[in-house]
Amino acid sequence: MKLLVLLLYTIAYLYIIFEPHISSVTTFLLGIAAVLLTSRFNFSELSTIVDFNTIFILAGMMIIISILKEQGIFTEISKRILLISKGNIVRTVFLINIAIFFLSGFLDNVTTILIFIPILFYIADAIQIDAKPLLISSVFFSNLGGMTTAIGDPPNIIIYSVSKQSFISFVTHLMPVGVVVLFLQLFLLGKKLETHGMNFVFDTQSIKQDAKNPQLIKYLVIFLIVLIAMTFHEQLDIELGIITMLGALVILFLEKKNFQAVVNEIDWDTLTLITGLYLLNFSIEHLNIFEPIVNTLSQINTPSILILFIFWSSVFVSGFLSALPVTLIYLSVIQKLILSGAPITLYWALALGVGIGGNLTPVASLCNIVGNNLLKNLKNERLSFIDFTKNMLKPVMISGIISSVFLIAFSVIGF
Numbered sequence: 001m002k003l004l005v006l007l008l009y010t011i012a013y014l015y016i017i018f019e020p021h022i023s024s025v026t027t028f029l030l031g032i033a034a035v036l037l038t039s040r041f042n043f044s045e046l047s048t049i050v051d052f053n054t055i056f057i058l059a060g061m062m063i064i065i066s067i068l069k070e071q072g073i074f075t076e077i078s079k080r081i082l083l084i085s086k087g088n089i090v091r092t093v094f095l096i097n098i099a100i101f102f103l104s105g106f107l108d109n110v111t112t113i114l115i116f117i118p119i120l121f122y123i124a125d126a127i128q129i130d131a132k133p134l135l136i137s138s139v140f141f142s143n144l145g146g147m148t149t150a151i152g153d154p155p156n157i158i159i160y161s162v163s164k165q166s167f168i169s170f171v172t173h174l175m176p177v178g179v180v181v182l183f184l185q186l187f188l189l190g191k192k193l194e195t196h197g198m199n200f201v202f203d204t205q206s207i208k209q210d211a212k213n214p215q216l217i218k219y220l221v222i223f224l225i226v227l228i229a230m231t232f233h234e235q236l237d238i239e240l241g242i243i244t245m246l247g248a249l250v251i252l253f254l255e256k257k258n259f260q261a262v263v264n265e266i267d268w269d270t271l272t273l274i275t276g277l278y279l280l281n282f283s284i285e286h287l288n289i290f291e292p293i294v295n296t297l298s299q300i301n302t303p304s305i306l307i308l309f310i311f312w313s314s315v316f317v318s319g320f321l322s323a324l325p326v327t328l329i330y331l332s333v334i335q336k337l338i339l340s341g342a343p344i345t346l347y348w349a350l351a352l353g354v355g356i357g358g359n360l361t362p363v364a365s366l367c368n369i370v371g372n373n374l375l376k377n378l379k380n381e382r383l384s385f386i387d388f389t390k391n392m393l394k395p396v397m398i399s400g401i402i403s404s405v406f407l408i409a410f411s412v413i414g415f
Contacts, residue, residue, distance in 0.1 A: 001037065005283050008034045012280055016273075016325055017363070024269040024276065031279025038283045049282045050275050054161045056241025057151060058274070059266060063248035064223065065108050066265030067255055071219050074115045077103070082119075089123055090193050093134065094186055096120060097141045101182050104145030105152045105175075106227060109367040113142050117374050129193075131379055136391045137189050139371040140359050141182065144399070146367075147355025148178040151230065151240065153365075154270060155327040155354045162331050163347040166234050173348045173415070174355075177406045181399045188395075222251055270366075277328045285332055294336040304411045306342060307349045308404055310334065314353030315400055319360025319389075327354050345410045352403045360396050362388040 008030045015026040035041050035049065068074065081099055085092040096116050103112045117138055124131035146153035150160040150170040160170060226247035233240055252262070284290060300306040310330065318326040327350065334346045358365040362372050362385055376382045383391070409415070 002287050002289060005034050005037060005287060006289065008037075009280055009284060012276070013321065013325060016322055017320075020322075020363070020369075024273040027276030027280065028272045029276070031276035031283075034283035035279050038286045050278045051158070051161045053239050053241040054154075054157050054274065055271055056239075056245050057157050057161075058154060058271060060241065060244025060246075060248040061151060062108070062266045063262050064226065064244065064251055065111055066262050067251045067257075068219055068223060069111060071216070073216055073219055073223075074103075074107075074111065076216055078115055078119060089127055090190065093120065093123060093189070093193065097137055097186060097189070098182070100138055101141045101145035101148075101178070104142045105149040105178075109142045109146045109153060109365070110370050112145075113138055113367060113371055113374070117371060118378060121374075121378055131375065132381070132383060132387075132391070133189070133192055135371055135375055135383070136388075136395075137185065139368055140185065140392065140395050142367050142371075143355060143358045143365055144178050144181060144185075147351060147358075148175045151244075153323075153355070153358075154274065155323050155358075156351055158274070158324075158327055159331065159347055159351050160240070162335065163344070165344070165347060167231050167240070170351070173410065174351055177352060177403050180406075181395075181402055184398065184402070185395055218254075219251070222247065222254075274324065277325055281328050281332055290332050290336070293333055294340070297333065297337055298340050298342070303343050303345070304408050306337070307345050307407050307411055310346050311349040311353045311403065311407055312400065314350055315357035315396065316360070318354040318357035319364045319396075322363065323354040323358040323365055326357075330354075343411060343414075345407060345415075348410060349407055352407065356396055356399045356403060359392050359399075360389060361385060361392075 012023075012027045012030045016023040019026070032041070077099060078096075081095045082092060085095055096119060100112050100116055117135060120134040120138055121131050124134055143153070147156065148171065150156055150165075150167045156170065156174075160167075226243060229236060229238070229243045229247075230240055233243055236243075252258070297306060297309070300309070314326060314330055330350050330353075334342075334350060337346060338344060359368070362368045362383065368388070372383055372388065
């Protein structure tokens with residue numbers, strides 16, 4: 001039985017790596033098969049297998065973002081950045097990357113790069129430099145920003161649901177790391193740009209004429225209320241999934257839209273992939289397949305060494321197997337380790353590991369895939385697997401070293 005379930009598990013992951021366009025279907029299918037093999041499946045027990053809080057958070061945010069995008073809020077943000085920069089190229093690049101970083105902490109990473117990468121490509125053409133470094137930096141900052149909050153990306157949403165740590169805890173532990181890495185990488189990016197276009201200024205007059213939309217305030221206020229409610233969800237005693245879904249329903253009501261109107265904006269592949277992974281993980285845990293790994297790691301008596309092992313191994317494993325499935329594998333092990341007395345810092349090590357490791361290869365995250373496709377569609381160029389990894393290796397290693405310092409500090413002071 002164990003061998004058969006492991007075979008299904010392996011096949012599912014091979015499809016995730018080599019056939020990602022149908023991986024959601026195969027993972028869901030093989031997940032159901034694995035559950036049927038290990039236990040008598042009953043729909044009334046589905047909530048004990050699948051974390052519907054995670055599913056609700058993702059679905060609610062997808063609906064909210066689709067309406068905000070339709071109303072032009074993100075386009076307006078990009079216009080404001082261009083106006084604030086007063087046409088200065090380097091200032092614009094810095095502001096765009098800062099916006100990508102902070103927006104990705106609360107929005108879908110793909111949305112942020114779809115908005116800003118075309119502007120960066122225009123800048124590259126204007127000052128006649130290679131667009132690839134600008135693409136690499138924007139994808140990196142998008143993944144980095146998604147790592148800094150409980151709702152920034154699907155792996156963090158899952159870690160949040162499992163760990164039961166607060167929204168504020170995610171921000172206080174992960175945001176400082178992200179901000180330090182952000183400004184260090186901006187400094188390095190500035191060094192690359194300092195010999196190009198420092199005095200180049202483009203005209204922003206046409207942008208000024210179309211910079212006002214009276215509907216924006218209403219939608220921004222609603223979105224801010226949702227974010228504030230998320231921040232204080234523990235005091236409100238309401239799960240994040242309920243808050244995001246309520247926010248989505250309010251916006252749909254105000255827009256006089258039904259679910260059919262936004263059904264195409266919901267990423268069903270991501271939702272079904274996560275559900276399938278939950279089913280597979282339930283089967284693996286049911287058969288105690290991860291027990292030998294837990295027993296081996298529990299022999300590490302120095303917390304800092306265990307934390308760094310979880311961090312660095314998740315960086316490289318998620319770089320090649322994709323961040324989302326790796327998160328669920330590691331959580332199965334980490335939960336048991338924490339029950340055995342390991343520090344909860346392991347959750348932060350995992351969040352940082354998969355967040356940073358998600359930059360390592362072009363297949364490590366959806367953001368990377370979309371960014372590379374934009375380069376092909378808009379510039380008729382492409383970064384190969386090796387070129388992408390080579391360009392990302394330095395920022396990933398620098399981020400890893402910075403994260404290691406923070407994690408050791410967390411372990412020492414018990415934060």
